[in-house]
Amino acid sequence: xxxxxxxxxxxxxxxxxxxxxxxxxxxxxxxxxxxxxxxxxxxxxxxxxxxxxxxxxxxxxxxxxxxxxxxxxxxxxxxxxxxxxxxxxxxxxxxxxxxxxxxxxxxxxxxxxxxxxxxxxxxxxxxxxxxxxxxxxxxxxxxxxxxxxxxxxxxxxxxxxxxxxxxxxxxxxxxxxxxxxxxxxxxxxxxxxxxxxxxxxxxxxxxxxxxxxxxxxxxxxxxxxxxxxxxx
Amino acid sequence: xxxxxxxxxxxxxxxxxxxxxxxxxxxxxxxxxxxxxxxxxxxxxxxxxxxxxxxxxxxxxxxxxxxxxxxxxxxxxxxxxxxxxxxxxxxxxxxxxxxxxxxxxxxxxxxxxxxxxxxxxxxxxxxxxxxxxxxxxxxxxxxxxxxxxxxxxxxxxxxxxxxxxxxxxxxxxxxxxxxxxxxxxxxxxxxxxxxxxxxxxxxxxxxxxxxxxxxxxxxxxxxxxxxxxxxxxxxxxxxxxxxxxxxxxxxxxxxx
Numbered sequence: 001x002x003x004x005x006x007x008x009x010x011x012x013x014x015x016x017x018x019x020x021x022x023x024x025x026x027x028x029x030x031x032x033x034x035x036x037x038x039x040x041x042x043x044x045x046x047x048x049x050x051x052x053x054x055x056x057x058x059x060x061x062x063x064x065x066x067x068x069x070x071x072x073x074x075x076x077x078x079x080x081x082x083x084x085x086x087x088x089x090x091x092x093x094x095x096x097x098x099x100x101x102x103x104x105x106x107x108x109x110x111x112x113x114x115x116x117x118x119x120x121x122x123x124x125x126x127x128x129x130x131x132x133x134x135x136x137x138x139x140x141x142x143x144x145x146x147x148x149x150x151x152x153x154x155x156x157x158x159x160x161x162x163x164x165x166x167x168x169x170x171x172x173x174x175x176x177x178x179x180x181x182x183x184x185x186x187x188x189x190x191x192x193x194x195x196x197x198x199x200x201x202x203x204x205x206x207x208x209x210x211x212x213x214x215x216x217x218x219x220x221x222x223x224x225x226x227x228x229x230x231x232x
Numbered sequence: 233x234x235x236x237x238x239x240x241x242x243x244x245x246x247x248x249x250x251x252x253x254x255x256x257x258x259x260x261x262x263x264x265x266x267x268x269x270x271x272x273x274x275x276x277x278x279x280x281x282x283x284x285x286x287x288x289x290x291x292x293x294x295x296x297x298x299x300x301x302x303x304x305x306x307x308x309x310x311x312x313x314x315x316x317x318x319x320x321x322x323x324x325x326x327x328x329x330x331x332x333x334x335x336x337x338x339x340x341x342x343x344x345x346x347x348x349x350x351x352x353x354x355x356x357x358x359x360x361x362x363x364x365x366x367x368x369x370x371x372x373x374x375x376x377x378x379x380x381x382x383x384x385x386x387x388x389x390x391x392x393x394x395x396x397x398x399x400x401x402x403x404x405x406x407x408x409x410x411x412x413x414x415x416x417x418x419x420x421x422x423x424x425x426x427x428x429x430x431x432x433x434x435x436x437x438x439x440x441x442x443x444x445x446x447x448x449x450x451x452x453x454x455x456x457x458x459x460x461x462x463x464x465x466x467x468x469x470x471x472x473x474x475x476x477x478x479x480x481x482x483x484x485x486x487x488x
Contacts (some may be wrong), residue, residue: 011410014319051487052318066483070320080314096243097319099235 002047002144002176006056009042009200010109016042018200019056024193026143027173029166031191031208033223039200041077042181044091044148047178048074060144070098073142083122087115087132091139098140105169105179106139113161127158134162138169143176151186159186166190171173184220194219196226197219202225238363240321244329251303252337255295257483259341262288270356272391278356285437292341296334303330306343312488318450323482325398333366334396338389382459390464397474398424404478407486425472432466 002024009017015143016039024030032040045051046058049065049072058127060068081090087110095220113131121132135148147166149187151159170177179187194211196204204211204226208219266288270281307313319443372378398421406417 045488048318069318072318074314076311076314078311078314080311082247082312082315085311091358093243093247096235096239097321136300 001063002178004043004046004056005054005059007043007046007058007227008055009039009046009051009053011042016200017046017053018201020197020202021056022195022202022205024176024178026193029170029177029179030189031187031194032178032197032202033182033184033194033219034197035182035227036198037199038168038197040197041148042200044180045076045144047144048072048075048146053141060133061085069144070100071139072144072146073137073140074146075137075148075150076151079121079129081121081136082135083120086117086133087119087121090121090132090136091117091124093138098142100141102139102141105141106135108146109139109165111136113165116163119185127154129157129172130154131199132160134165134225138165141171141175143175145175147179147181149181150179151181151183159183163187163190185212185218185222188219191219196223198227203229237321237325241318241325241332242328244326245319248303248330248333249336251306252333255299255302256337256340259288259292259295259344263344263348267351270352275356278352281352281356285345285352289345290343292338292345293388295341296338297395297399299337300334300396301403302331304400304403317486317488323479323486324475327479327482330400331393331396333376333391334388337391339473342388344387351473354412372390377399380460384465387460387464387467390467394467394471394474397471397478398428401474401478401480401481404481404486408481422432428470431470432463435466 004017004022006022007017008015014037016037020039020043022176025131032043034040040134042051046053047060049069051125058065060071065072082148085093091106095103112134115128115131115135120130121129124132130150134147137145137147150162154162166177167190168178181187188208193210194205194208195202204222211222212218215225217225259332262284266281266284269284270278273281307316314329334371402417402421402424405420406415
């Protein structure tokens with residue numbers, strides 16, 4: 001389980017997270033939604049141990065995030081792989097660091113995503129790079145998968161491929177996937193639980209299915225409604 | 233099954249070694265050109281070849297320091313720091329792999345130049361010495377000269393390690409400031425060097441003493457070697473302290 005307990009984080013004059021308290025339960029696909037600057041990426045980086053709270057604390061299975069890095073597979077929004085690497089070199093690198101790396105899964109997904117091992121990361125299209133990043137992240141059997149804007153700037157066909165990969169590969173009950181994205185339409189059918197955040201605070205949260213039934217709206221409409229109320 | 237630390241270190245080392253390919257090639261090509269120059273050139277011009285070799289030696293010593301800045305700053309400029317900081321390894325291993333690359337670069341470069349110099353000596357220069365001593369015989373007949381050269385070489389290696397640790401420490405301290413990273417890095421680098429110099433001078437093994445020792449190289453060799461070793465030891469201790477500080481800040485304070 002991942003817990004945020006009254007977490008505060010400020011960057012200069014910007015309050016990125018404001019007394020944020022939440023829990024991401026195990027074995028679910030969780031959507032972290034919100035507008036630009038809402039604090040989604042800050043929260044994701046905090047779970048990955050890439051930044052730390054100014055106040056409060058974050059725990060991953062009862063441990064500090066920096067002590068739990070082997071449990072977390074993090075896919076950041078930006079291109080974080082070495083441009084001179086081929087996909088094979090990148091996979092060899094990851095394989096050496098993570099005991100949960102699954103070669104069978106990697107080989108299977110390589111074909112499913114129409115990627116080749118000799119592709120040079122720095123010379124392929126943005127969509128192919130997004131697929132490479134996803135391949136390297138989901139080829140691990142990590143208990144926690146953090147996907148920060150995995151669909152950002154990607155064409156609709158590639159977006160579909162990425163979502164199909166996630167659905168195909170999700171180990172229900174064993175793995176927790178947290179997706180932060182603006183493309184709520186694309187992941188609406190995927191998420192079990194949602195957290196809408198704005199200015200570092202939870203605006204709406206709950207089971208995606210329950211929210212849809214009780215409010216009679218889609219997740220996109222629920223988000224629009226929630227943020228309209230916040231702005232007023 | 234857990235992955236071995238050695239395997240992880242090797243992967244980091246090879247990745248970082250690739251990042252300094254250009255600097256390694258500069259020295260290799262330079263040495264190849266100078267060696268070809270004196271092998272193909274006339275006997276009379278051979279002594280002049282000592283100058284480019286000395287310049288190359290300086291370059292081989294300087295490039296690892298430049299690489300130390302490049303190795304770390306590139307991780308941030310190319311966003312690969314997101315990958316590196318997500319790895320389940322300590323800052324000591326990340327920085328240790330980079331340090332191993334810089335030392336490899338220095339040792340490889342200087343050995344290549346030594347080899348070229350030796351070739352120059354045996355093929356063209358030994359005739360100028362009286363009495364003539366072919367090849368390694370000169371060193372064999374002068375054990376103190378060999379010891380002095382080794383002490384000098386090791387001092388260079390330790391001093392480079394100290395400078396690279398100062399570079400790592402300064403850059404990581406600089407990354408703690410979001411807005412003035414470059415300025416903080418430069419200031420920390422200069423201040424650390426000044427403070428280190430003061431500490432070593434207070435201990436009697438500082439840069440001034442080192443300078444005096446260097447100009448007395450032809451004097452009492454045993455005394456020179458002993459002083460050189462003391463100075464190296466002091467720089468080594470400082471390098472270790474700075475390395476540990478950099479690794480601790482990396483592990484505990486660094487944020488993206």
